[in-house]
Amino acid sequence: MTENELSYKIIGAAIDVHRNLGPGLLENTYETALAYELKTLGLEAKQQLVLPLKYKEITIENAYKIDLIVENKVIVEVKAVLELHPVIYSQVLTYLKLTDHKLGLLINFNTELIKHGIHRIVNILINE
Numbered sequence: 001m002t003e004n005e006l007s008y009k010i011i012g013a014a015i016d017v018h019r020n021l022g023p024g025l026l027e028n029t030y031e032t033a034l035a036y037e038l039k040t041l042g043l044e045a046k047q048q049l050v051l052p053l054k055y056k057e058i059t060i061e062n063a064y065k066i067d068l069i070v071e072n073k074v075i076v077e078v079k080a081v082l083e084l085h086p087v088i089y090s091q092v093l094t095y096l097k098l099t100d101h102k103l104g105l106l107i108n109f110n111t112e113l114i115k116h117g118i119h120r121i122v123n124i125l126i127n128e
Contacts, residue, residue, distance in 0.1 A: 003103040013037035018114035075104040096123035
């Protein structure tokens, strides 16, 4: 399945979660519910993946934590905030670059309409 096909399924699952839970809950609630929905679709969804970072000659263990990686192709960052700060978009792009992934989804569940909380972030500097 391509990244775009996966993103379609992830967005559908996020819409289902938002329809059932609505806004106002903790991020962990939405992340766990989204992971559950993705797994019921037969997709692999790794949660709270802690990864090391190579910096010059050293390795920094536990350098960053990704909310979800779906099918080892799409990174999903889950938020439940009033407003997305611009640095959060940069955070997702950094995760994409560090893991050499092409596509990330930033999903803010604290919106009246979930479609306003879904943002695609593309790593155009991918090493293929």
